[in-house]
Amino acid sequence: MQGNVACAEGALAAGCSFFAGYPITPSTEIAEHMAARLPKKGGVFIQMEDELASIAAVIGAAWTGARAMTATSGPGFSLMMENIGFAAMTETPCVIVNIQRGGPSTGQPTMSAQADMMQCRFGSHGDYSIIALSPASVQEMYELSAEAFNLADRFRVPVFLMADEIIGHLRERIEIPDSVPKTERKPLPPGELPFHPGDDLVPGFPRFGAGHGVHVTGLTHDERGYPCATNPRVHEELVRRLVEKVESKRHEIADYRVTNPDAELVFVTYGSPARSVEQVLHDNPEKTIGHLRFRIVWPFPENALREFPNARAFLVPEQNLGQMAREIERHTTVPVIRLPRFGGALHTPEELVAALEALA
Amino acid sequence: MTYTDWLRADRLPHIYCAGCGNGTVINCTLNAVVQAGLKKEETVFVSGIGCSSRAPGYIVTDSLHTTHGRALAFATGIKMANPALSVIVFTGDGDLAAIGGNHFIHACRRNIDLTVVCMNNMIYGMTGGQGSPTTPRMALSTTTPYGSAEPAFDLCELAIAAGANYVSRWTSYHVKELTRAILAGLRTPGLSFIEAMVQCPTNFGRRNRYRQPLDQVEYFKAHGMLVEKVRRMQEEGREIPPDTIVLGELARRNRPAMGVKP
Numbered sequence: 001m002q003g004n005v006a007c008a009e010g011a012l013a014a015g016c017s018f019f020a021g022y023p024i025t026p027s028t029e030i031a032e033h034m035a036a037r038l039p040k041k042g043g044v045f046i047q048m049e050d051e052l053a054s055i056a057a058v059i060g061a062a063w064t065g066a067r068a069m070t071a072t073s074g075p076g077f078s079l080m081m082e083n084i085g086f087a088a089m090t091e092t093p094c095v096i097v098n099i100q101r102g103g104p105s106t107g108q109p110t111m112s113a114q115a116d117m118m119q120c121r122f123g124s125h126g127d128y129s130i131i132a133l134s135p136a137s138v139q140e141m142y143e144l145s146a147e148a149f150n151l152a153d154r155f156r157v158p159v160f161l162m163a164d165e166i167i168g169h170l171r172e173r174i175e176i177p178d179s180v181p182k183t184e185r186k187p188l189p190p191g192e193l194p195f196h197p198g199d200d201l202v203p204g205f206p207r208f209g210a211g212h213g214v215h216v217t218g219l220t221h222d223e224r225g226y227p228c229a230t231n232p233r234v235h236e237e238l239v240r241r242l243v244e245k246v247e248s249k250r251h252e253i254a255d256y257r258v259t260n261p262d263a264e265l266v267f268v269t270y271g272s273p274a275r276s277v278e279q280v281l282h283d284n285p286e287k288t289i290g291h292l293r294f295r296i297v298w299p300f301p302e303n304a305l306r307e308f309p310n311a312r313a314f315l316v317p318e319q320n321l322g323q324m325a326r327e328i329e330r331h332t333t334v335p336v337i338r339l340p341r342f343g344g345a346l347h348t349p350e351e352l353v354a355a356l357e358a359l360a
Numbered sequence: 361m362t363y364t365d366w367l368r369a370d371r372l373p374h375i376y377c378a379g380c381g382n383g384t385v386i387n388c389t390l391n392a393v394v395q396a397g398l399k400k401e402e403t404v405f406v407s408g409i410g411c412s413s414r415a416p417g418y419i420v421t422d423s424l425h426t427t428h429g430r431a432l433a434f435a436t437g438i439k440m441a442n443p444a445l446s447v448i449v450f451t452g453d454g455d456l457a458a459i460g461g462n463h464f465i466h467a468c469r470r471n472i473d474l475t476v477v478c479m480n481n482m483i484y485g486m487t488g489g490q491g492s493p494t495t496p497r498m499a500l501s502t503t504t505p506y507g508s509a510e511p512a513f514d515l516c517e518l519a520i521a522a523g524a525n526y527v528s529r530w531t532s533y534h535v536k537e538l539t540r541a542i543l544a545g546l547r548t549p550g551l552s553f554i555e556a557m558v559q560c561p562t563n564f565g566r567r568n569r570y571r572q573p574l575d576q577v578e579y580f581k582a583h584g585m586l587v588e589k590v591r592r593m594q595e596e597g598r599e600i601p602p603d604t605i606v607l608g609e610l611a612r613r614n615r616p617a618m619g620v621k622p
Contacts, residue, residue: 018441044440049466053433056426056463060406060437063424064445068437086427208422208438209445211401215368215417217425226371227417227425 003141003168004029004071007097007161008037010145011069013180016095017043018068020057022050022076025109026165027099030071051076055083055096062087062094063216065185065207067149071097073165074107077116078123084158085124086218088242091195091203093152093185097145097161099168100319102344111344112165114271115320120160121298127239129246131253132160132298134270138172143180144295150183151253155246156202162297164319166272166346188212193223201245247299254301256294263290264312265356268305268328270294272346273317279349280356289356297324302331313337313359317347363390366400368420375414377485379565379573381532381558385479386415388535388556389448392542403446406435408460410486411560412452412479429460432467435474439619443473446546446621453480453494457513461493468522471550471617477542478515478553481560489563496603500567515555520611525550527611531557531580534607541609550617557605580605 001009008030011019019034021027031047038045044061048054054070061068072080077098087094100116102108116123120132131151133144145161152159188194188204194214195203203223206212219227220235228234246253259281267277267290274293281289290308294301305314305328315337316325322338329336339355341347367390376382393403403421407413409428416423426434431449439447456464456478467474483501484490491501491508494515498507519527526548528541538556545552559565559576570576583601587608590600 018437020437046436046440048433048436049462052430053436053463053466056430056433057437057440059426060424060434060439061441062437063422064438064442066441068441082427083430206422208404208424209402209442213400213420213422215423215425217417218427219425 001138001171001174002029003138003163003170004099005033006138006141006174007071007145007163007168008033009176010142010180011095011149012037012041014067014146014149014182016067016069016149017041018058018061018066019044019070020046020048020054020061020068021070021072022048022054024073024076026101026168027071027073027097030097030099051079052083055080058094059083059087059092062092063208069095069097071099073099073101074103074116075105077119081123085126085128087158088124088128088130089218090216091156091242092158093156093205095148095152095159095161097163100162100164102342108344110165112272112346113319113342113344114164115323115342117162117297117320117323120162127243129243130157130160130298131155131246131296132162133295134162134297135167135295136269136271136274136293137167138170139174140295141167142174142176146180150181153185154183154202155249156205157246162271164271194225195221196223197241197245201241201248250299250301251303253296253299254304255296256292256301256304258307259291260287260289261307262310263288263308264310265359266290266292266308266311266314267352268292268314268316270297270324273319273341276317276347276349276352280352283349300327300331305332315339315355317341317352361394363387363394366390366393366419366421368418371418374418376411377562379559379561380411381481381560381577382411382415382479384532384535385477385538385556385558386418388539389477389542390419391539392546393448395543396546398446398546402444403448404438405448405450406431406438407450408455410452410455410484411481412450413455415450429455429458430463431455432460432463432474432476436467436470436472439472439474443619443621447474449474449476451476451478453478453482453515454484454492457493457515457518465518465522468519468524468551468553471523471525471615473549473551473617473620475542475545475552476554478555479558480515480555481558481564483560483564485560485563489567516553516610519553523615524553524611525613525615525617526552528609529555529557529605529607531584531605531607532559533577533580534584537607544609548612549620550615
């Protein structure tokens with residue numbers, strides 16, 4: 001199965017019933033697969049006039065209670081940024097898939113990149129927090145696509161599946177489980193104000209059409225949902241909560257894989273560069289090379305770095321100039337070696353071995 | 361039940377300036393909603409950004425106050441995901457025809473079952489009176505201090521050309537007719553577009569020689585002409601006076617529609 005198709009199938013398994021999108025290489029197969037599959041499952045596929053409209057329709061559908069998703073790549077992702085901020089501000093659960101390609105601008109439509117990692121975290125204006133997953137196989141395209149909906153519903157945030165072109169277009173054999181784990185959206189308790197946060201800082205979800213009469217606005221709002229845009233205290237409380245509801249749970253949200261924790265030289269990866277590192281480890285079975293692979297990159301789980309107490313260096317192969325390497329540097333005193341590789345090709349195992357030998 | 365039952369009383373008073381025409385349009389819309397027999401829990405109001413777009417915040421139903429220009433795209437998602445809901449969009453000339461122009465023509469093309477009420481005040485009121493796509497030629501605004509050099513959009517012609525099933529234009533003077541038009545829109549499957557010309561004494565009237573709010577309403581009354589009369593005069597080869605505001609039901613048809621209530 002192709003990675004993009006697995007992404008769509010994972011979403012369907014999670015109960016995604018609404019997809020709005022706009023054609024863009026290299027993500028289009030997700031829309032095409034959803035267009036074929038959703039109507040047969042009683043869901044809705046709609047091709048919108050652009051990516052601004054796609055994410056808007058997804059947010060609208062989410063407010064009716066649907067699990068809703070869109071998929072895009074660099075230029076479309078840039079167009080979505082304003083409404084992604086709207087989703088963060090209004091605490092709308094939704095899933096945004098980015099099959100990353102080379103940028104900036106039109107860049108390399110058919111070539112792989114991981115250069116939108118900072119944009120997915122910080123791309124819209126204002127302070128907020130989001131969750132981002134990064135699959136490294138077709139199997140994970142399926143699993144993490146499904147899991148993205150659970151995280152979106154639990155934390156009421158936009159959740160990003162930050163894949164890259166290589167994983168999106170990779171074809172691998174996968175195992176499809178009978179069912180995927182499913183977290184329900186917490187409903188709004190009767191009599192509760194619509195934006196009153198529970199102990200977990202996440203308000204219950206008052207779906208449209210359920211009689212709550214909720215006003216949802218991108219303006220700074222109080223717990224009633226009413227605009228309150230000139231009150232500094234209300235704004236600070238709201239924005240702090242939007243960030244804290246995710247960041248305070250980052251160790252719980254964390255999802256990573258550790259190989260050879262006693263190693264001194266440790267590769268840190270997410271997405272397709274993990275595949276080259278796996279080859280290096282396979283070729284060197286003495287367990288002297290460590291590998292930390294993030295399946296969730298945001299919120300950044302810095303505790304994962306402590307899984308390697310003997311680490312002498314973290315080597316970070318990325319398809320960008322070092323976006324996550326910079327984040328890793330913020331959290332460790334261990335030297336971080338940036339191994340940027342871009343233009344579309346994957347790191348070769350040989351160049352990764354050469355990077356290890358340079359440190360030996 | 362009356363329209364006041366649909367107002368979110370604890371949000372009042374509203375933010376509109378004294379003499380603003382938007383309140384009239386909200387009033388007409390809610391009267392139409394009551395006459396149509398809509399249920400509050402099955403009705404959703406959606407809007408973008410601008411003076412018009414603050415209206416859903418004063419109504420008790422579920423409502424989504426979204427980003428600038430995108431109300432129709434959000435509304436499309438709501439309506440397609442749950443066609444049982446009646447979805448009404450409040451928008452303005454800048455929101456709908458400038459930043460949201462693409463969504464406007466595509467919502468009309470899809471003929472999605474929405475009722476779109478545009479409060480056309482011919483100006484960006486919320487940001488202090490900049491020229492909009494419907495600012496008349498030579499009208500003054502803060503960004504057209506020597507008179508607007510740009511020809512204006514005819515929003516209804518745009519909606520008709522793009523495929524909306526129901527298109528009508530009235531003004532804040534014509535409250536009975538406007539209410540009836542919105543009611544007809546609510547009852548017509550597919551996209552219904554109702555343009556309501558409104559006075560903006562603070563930011564349009566003040567700069568364009570309408571010294572009192574009612575001066576602009578009087579202008580609507582004096583320059584409004586029923587579409588039937590316009591067509592008759594055209595057939596007779598008579599000249600239509602410049603600055604005529606064509607009023608009435610401009611389109612009613614039965615193109616295939618999307619998201620119609622089951």
